[in-house]
Amino acid sequence: MTGRAQPAAVKICTYILVWLHTVSATTEFRIVGLLPDQSDVFVQQWNPIREYLDREVGSKFSPRIFFSLRSKEAYTLAQFDSADNHDFVYTHPNMIACLEAEFLYNPVATVQNIRSGVAGLSHFGGVLFVRNNRTDLHMISDLKDKVVTVFNFKLMQQEYQVFEDNGVSLFADSAQVRFTTKTDAEIMQDVLHGRTDAAFARSDVWHSADVSVRQHLRVLQPRGNMTMGGRPYPFPTTSELCPEFGLLAAEHVPWEVQAEVMSALLRLGASSLETTSAGISVFQPALSYSAVRDLHQRLGLMSLDPESNRCGVCERRACGTTWWVPPAHSSSRHTRWRLGVRMRVYRVRLISSACADHAQPARKLQCRRV
Helix, strand or coil: CHHHHHHHHHHHHHHHHHHCECCCCCCEEEEEEECCCCCCCHHHHHHHHHHHHHHHCHHHECCCCEEEEEEECCCCHHHCCHHHCCCEEEECHHHHHHHHHHHCCEEEEEEEEEECCEEEECEECEEEEEECCCCCCCCHHHHCCCEEEECCHHHHHHHHHHHHHCCCCHHHHCCEEEECCCCHHHHHHHHHCCCCCEEEEEHHHHHCCCHHHHCCEEECCCCCCCEECCEECCCCCCCCCEECCEEEECCCCCHHHHHHHHHHHHCCCCCCHHHHHHCEEEEEECCCCHHHHHHHHHHCCEEEECCCCEEEEHHHHCCCEEEEECCCCCCHHHCCCCCCCCCCCEEEEEECCCCCCCCCCCEEEEEEEC
């Protein structure tokens, strides 16, 4: 019996050794949340996920690996330091496109979010809305020389695309563009009372707005039959749909670690402690963020670096959040965006082009929080 048991024991040990991945000397992998509006709660919300990864992934490596959480309020790549040794980054789609292009981060998983009580949302859209009785506003092209309110910079990029798709420039053709941190309800009141002609909000926010207010407003030029992964998108939208938040891995993270992390996240159920704490539905295989990257290029935020043949991010070189603006957008009324009560204050100044290889002559506006 002893003679026969020994080879079996040797085989078992061999299987265990093969099953355990051997990676570099790194035993701690950092997960960083780049969430401008939620940086203060990321670590707390994601701690159950970290503990889960320690259990499910850590034990599959020799030496055993662990995960740690860190939160960083990075609004632009100027505030993102690649030397910080971030291993994984959880962030919004605009930053995902930038990190892919500038630092070769690799999307590992995309979340299916819960918005306005609806779970399983892998994408989100935005609506441009006006007051019901505005008989002069039927098409997006009717917003020329009108005042338009933008809730935040991330949504601004979707709104910019909506205007461009309809032959209108958000900056060059609008009488005024307002950046605000008012609540969505306050912005709707501004439209309702004529303080602004039109405003842009996330589709789910529009859907969940007070019906007594929303009944006096309407979505301008809504798109029909929008789908996400073959399923109908449940909210009205004026914009194209954008992939939800995602988790990325840095180029230096071993592929074995990336694969195990992705596999573990995909096993989490919608009612698990981990997803419930993070405020999401489930994780799914990473979606393509190429459409977001294409929009960055159209905005002038990103261009091809001729030396490396890689995308470079203009906003990082200019050390601020930037947009390309046609030369026509140079009259005095456009050199400062109006800012009202309870709105963040931004200093706006004209700067020279930071990307000499951009084909279109342009002036550049730089907005910095002060």
